[in-house]
Amino acid sequence: MNSLKPIVRPPRIASPLIAGVIYSIIWLALGALLLSFMLYFSSMKENNLPQYSLAVHGFSALAGGFVSGKRSGIKGWYYGALLGLIYGITVLTIGFLAANSGLSVKGAVMLLAAILAGALGGMIGVNLKK
Structure with a gap:
């Protein structure tokens, strides 16, 4: 019996x-x-949210840099750092447009963390390439 192969493959993003x-x-x-x-179902307080959100941003930039x-x-570090810069600027722009938040030290720390995490993810990703 012949195995069925998919006729249409999902699109692959080239960039x-x-x-x-x-x-x-x-x-x-x-x-x-x-x-x-976590906020709804646990005893976590909203005061702890900035630290956890910074960790989420860092992990997101790390994963994006890895990809x-x-x-x-x-040039994994280059592509990862550039990804972190694009990601950070996008998040800051959305925060500015949605919540009318301006530039602050927290925003700069998040941008720096995204760039560094993206660069690290890029270095790991390029070295895992087969």
Whole structure:
């Protein structure tokens, strides 16, 4: 009996940066959902939320940098750091437009953390390339 092979393959995103941004946004959404559940179902206080949200942003940038580095195959730190910069600026812009939050030290720390985490993820991703 012949095995059925799919006729249509899902599209593959060619740009490492676009793929990384999409993956980082997916991880950001999952992290925000997890934080929401933790706030609702546990005794976690809203005062602790900035530290946890910084961790979610860092992990999201790390995951996006990993994907960017793995897809690029070269210069993982560069693609990861660029992904972190794009991710950080996007998050700051959304915060500015949605919540009317201006530039602050917390925003700068988040941007720096996203750049560094993205660069680290890119270095790990490029070195795991087969």
